[in-house]
Amino acid sequence: MSQVNVLDPSASPLDYYGYELRRYREAAGLTQKQLGAIISYTGSLVGQIETARKLPTAEFSERVDAALGTGGMLSRLLGLVLRSQLPPWFQQVAELEARATEISTFQTHMVHGLLQTEAYARAVLGAMDRSDLDDRTAVRLARQRILDKEEPSVFWGILGEGALYQQIGGPETMRGQLARMLSFEQNPRVNIQVLPYDAGAHAGLQGSFTLYRFASDPAIVYTEGYGTGHPTANPGDFRDCSLRYDHLQAAALSIKDSAELIRRTMEERYGEQRGVA
Template structure:
């Protein structure tokens, strides 16, 4: 167990957050257990966060800030904690994504991170067994908050049909993920289209990519591979990807037909889970 008295608060963002939490808790005259009772969690969790062994969630941060009367001291640290949980090579794009007015993305393998459920995201990250799994899941869920702000971006997602058919996390997790996609279709600023397998060759065969547009700065494009991401600012290269995206959008099913195909995929998953020795996902 880490000795909190020897923890270097300058060693990481999580260590600094933990040190601040401990300072505020002790100033309030509370033990870890007592603070846990105030904010509806265990004293053990408080201790793990104070010693930087577990990252705080936004909910924990909000409750701790209010419970300790910190007047925003912990909440002001939350953006740093959240960004620190992202891979270093992804942080630049995440910051750009958070300020974009329109996000157009083609995904050939997975549901885009902005629309993933927590269970789906956990299954994706679990596939390569990272040491900080829960920290990565928390960061992904926090990243989705840009869709909940007062002026959310327009999100246009084109998905290869293969994404719907790949049961990431198992049938139950995938069923819930597809239900989330259908739910998102009712949002006026979220558009989902599916590129059916029957199309054959298409402009997205080279892989997934994203184009971001902004109010007062040039558009950018983004693509990634294993543990690496590339932000593209060259105007001609961005224009080429924008054209490729327009072609994909024109080739894909309409949003309504896409919704029908997503519903069909859900029915298939339901059938896979039916049987004498299986429970249904409905």
């Protein structure tokens, strides 16, 4: 018996996705090759996704949903599939991001994952390990879908000025990343501030952290180490980090001045010129 026939839909969200994809395809009387031709993908890729050997993408899911009349089932399932591919220690954090009504984060030297471009994310994730880089990048970017929800979380992000100058991925990647941050200028739900070098000693010297607030659940503070994450709902820890965040906001540039510094850095350091297409 082939692996195709023994795929267990309860084994993982990816297996369930593959099982449902095959069920819908067979109900439509199509071969993998025929479905691939309809949605402009190879039959081989369809087969790899059906057997849980390849991650689906948002575009693939949308095309299959339209072609097979699934009512958007595969697109709705995709978020769960991609979240399940995160490192086990980070999966809980992704769930916190998805449920939070407000996210407040301080990052010392790098742009937060919810704001990263594809090129920037690839450079970060590939710094020490380039295996499965396409899939790992897609999984990281999938987290950003929470910013596009009908009622998205309110996001407050403070980043150290050094994050603007650390050339992750090179000048072109940095241009795109800074432009991505500037794209939120008129979005009141995504607020970005820069903590300048001249702030001197500040409340975040112990490192990056993120605060999650919820409609009814206890608030959580999250810190991270090498390959580990530490979420805690301890009220004392949250109060301490919340106070630190208040002081960081007070020391940071205003949202308007932060955008101006980001824009100036993009133009002067990474070669972007106003008025040039």
